[in-house]
Amino acid sequence: MSTRMMTTALVAAMLLLSTSLACAAGTIKIGALFSVTGPPAFLGEPERNSAQMVVNEINRSGGIRGQQLQLVVYDTNGDPTKAVQMATRLIKDDHVVAIIGPSTTGETMAVIPVVEKDRIPMISCSAGSKITEPVKRYVFKTAQNDSLAVAKIYEQLQRQRLQRVAILTVSDGFGASGREQLKALAGRYGIHLVVDDTYGPKDTDMTSQLTRIRASQAQALIVWGTNPGPAVIAKNFRQLGLRIPLYMSHGVSSKKFIALAGAAAEGVKLPSGKVLVADLLPKRDPQRAALLAFIRDYQRHYRTEGDHFAGHAWDAVMLLKMAIANGGATPEGIRQALERTRNFHGIGGTFNYSPTDHAGLTKDAFVMVQVRRGNWVLAP
Template identity: 45%
Template sequence: MAMGRLRALMSIGLWPLLLAVLVAGCAAPATNTGGGSGGETGGPEPAQGSPSGPASGSIPVGVIVSVTGAASTLGKPERDTLLMVAEEINAAGGIGGKKLELFVYDDESDPTKAVLALKKLLNEHKVVAVIGGTTSTSSLAMIPEIERAQVPFLSLASDMRIATPVKKWVFKVAQGDDLVVPKLLAYLQKRGIRNVAWMNSANDYGEGGKREFEAQAKRYGITAVGFATFKADDKSMVPQLTNLRAKRPEALLVYTTVPSGANVAQNARQLGYDIPILQSNGIANKAFIEQAKEAAEGVVFTAGKLLVADQLPDSDPQKSVLLAYRKAFEAKYNDPANTFGGHAWDAIQMLVAALKAGATEPAAIRDYLERNIQQFVGVTGVFTFTPEDHNGLREDALVLIEIRGGTWKLLEP
């Protein structure tokens, strides 16, 4: 870490964030400390505080994200965004004179480690809320413990089962399969494509997309001529793609994240696939283009609006928020802002709104989120939580994007 950044952190009294940055690293992924209170999870030390609880005069918030492992391209910008926002808030005097104290854990993309970290946050650090669950699998794994402890949880993952049916203490920030899949199906329907091949990662995220596809496809006149799965860390999907190509699909739908989404695109092009390739919001970051290289060209996917913020009309209510977040993130980290960091921005901003309104205990925070998040304009979309809806997003939270010339092009709103 540059000494100038270290002195800046010290000068504004951000020891909770300083330790998180020192251990988790803003310029490098977090690594296993091999001990200490973060050692059991295989992730970094938490941001600050002792086993007896948070520092005096602070508001303790738990963070569990995948800074390393298969989902690191999602989890690292999430962590960096949360640290950035907390630093901004504390530099401005905190909340009601108290500093926002983040306890940051890396679950290494492992749901078991996520649950272990969660227990530490609840039992040792006495956090008033938890943000995280980069992957759907980690988020789903943490929910039983969240509900037992009765602490509000703002999940960053997309599986619709996280918040559907509604769970009292669980809120979800990312767009769900129930929004993503119909957007892709409508695109195919408009182009007269009827027979498709479907591939998904064999995890909660991929299987969630498949379930929604099977439930919705008939409504759009779409038929799957074949299905295939793969592990999220597989390097080659050639056998699955070879089998699917023999069924002569008119398009290929892929539901996964990076890096597997990039591997599928490369393998498909190597095999001579010349049909449209559609993917999900799981590839909505620059890493997909960097890893898929020329195979990314022409891939269509649906995602939030951040990647194409400049291309939105000025009348879009999200545009100014998107541009401001992107500018702040890229100025601080010299790295492209992405959709997943945007999920984290929304989560911490909604939590801060509750804290600033005087809701500083878990039950009060939960009630505020459910009752008072109304038309909240975020990076992911415009949120309205209700007792019947703890995701709070509509179809306008997504756009269709095509990769052209190594960058993002808004295809249709």
């Protein structure tokens, strides 16, 4: 009995040794936390797909300085507790040098203390402004800040001299963060919020809220949420015969929104990452090349359109690749190299990280788009 146990132990030890040797020889492990299942699966699944796609491509073309990348993906289910467990596992068991994700702001906020303590750089794919404000030493992000999207909408309202504005936000993390920014920035653009209402992520009828908004004489409505709520609102909005301009958030900037809302989507405006209208961008746009390459690759691999959520992970892997190439495959090297990123033309925008800015984008990352005849076009 004891001989057999000895043998097992020996074999196990050899296996362990050989795998760790293999790691040291040629692969760089990076971790990824995406909510591939659960309510935010519409974020996590495309993010996982595009991260894997880019990593495979990097490996096919020789890796980074001759070293292959290995992507370790864990599904967080959209659950912050699980995200923290998985982050710990990535760091302690898998010994990754950097982490991509998580998909949502709530999960990211929960994971931040873990990566800060263990000094592992993390590039979050979620939008909440508070992720990088104030700056955390090891935390970066690729998704555009909500505040940039809000500024883009308010700028246009100000130009059109629309001051009485109603907002309708979803009662989850995304909506709460948007609502905060909408309220915080209103004063700066001379905007008066006449109705500040919310709806539940699973609600199926918002005519009550819209009836109240109609009665308020608001001059424009801004809806902040992710599918399917805003599509329901667009339908209810047409049903009630409201005629004011309808703005949405970048949370629904995909063809999916038009598919869901149908004719009711017509005329809806929103600030979007450029990926939605890549083919309509002027030739001189610095992001154009990256955008078209991304769309082509994603279409080829997954037979479906790459949206800007997939783009967040694309950007994160590309940023990591550059950081590893410039700073070496150690957590601290990656962190320092990330902070030196200048003019990286990605999917979400042109990134310029610095020690005081770990979000890296300006409001030029957004363009105003509008639905015309069942398609997204650049809004005037």
